[in-house]
Amino acid sequence: MPDDRVSLARLAGYLGPPVSQDPQALQVAPSAPVYTDPTTWGRRYRSGDPKGMGFFGPLVHANGGVMSELSLEDMIGGKLVEYPSIVPTLTAGELRTMLRLKDGQRPPRSVMEKALAFARTRVAAGKSTFAEPGETRYDVFPELPRAIIATPPASDPSLYDLAGLVRETGPR
Numbered sequence: 597m598p599d600d601r602v603s604l605a606r607l608a609g610y611l612g613p614p615v616s617q618d619p620q621a622l623q624v625a626p627s628a629p630v631y632t633d634p635t636t637w638g639r640r641y642r643s644g645d646p647k648g649m650g651f652f653g654p655l656v657h658a659n660g661g662v663m664s665e666l667s668l669e670d671m672i673g674g675k676l677v678e679y680p681s682i683v684p685t686l687t688a689g690e691l692r693t694m695l696r697l698k699d700g701q702r703p704p705r706s707v708m709e710k711a712l713a714f715a716r717t718r719v720a721a722g723k724s725t726f727a728e729p730g731e732t733r734y735d736v737f738p739e740l741p742r743a744i745i746a747t748p749p750a751s752d753p754s755l756y757d758l759a760g761l762v763r764e765t766g767p768r
Contacts, residue, residue: 679715679725
């Protein structure tokens with residue numbers, strides 16, 4: 597799996613791919629629904645915490661995979677901080693562009709700048725840079741393809757903890 601951590605400090609002059617302005621640009625129309633199990637998403641690079649649902653839930657990538665956070669890292673308040681690139685301040689076009697990134701391709705500069713600004717705001721407020729339980733919004737950008745959550749069985753609540761879930765359900 598490629599290392600998707602990117603530092604803005606290392607990207608001076610980097611422009612990234614153009615941001616999509618075409619609502620039809622992302623054609624992810626799998627022949628069957630895409631299912632995902634959050635307990636299989638692995639852990640964040642720096643903290644080792646389980647990857648979470650993100651601010652928009654699990655979005656279906658053009659390659660058929662699932663994306664909810666795509667971590668970046670940079671200095672915030674004198675500390676190296678990991679934060680998501682998929683944040684509520686992105687436009688639909690920026691999200692469509694993110695869902696078309698190829699392995700190892702960096703996000704557009706506008707996405708990286710918005711993600712860093714959002715992370716700084718969260719750190720200043722004493723919050724995690726990542727979506728916390730209850731902050732996932734499935735109703736925002738409903739035109740974007742979302743995976744169906746294959747939630748752990750209710751009989752084993754520890755699996756919810758492992759996935760960073762608080763019994764949230766998937767898209768409705």
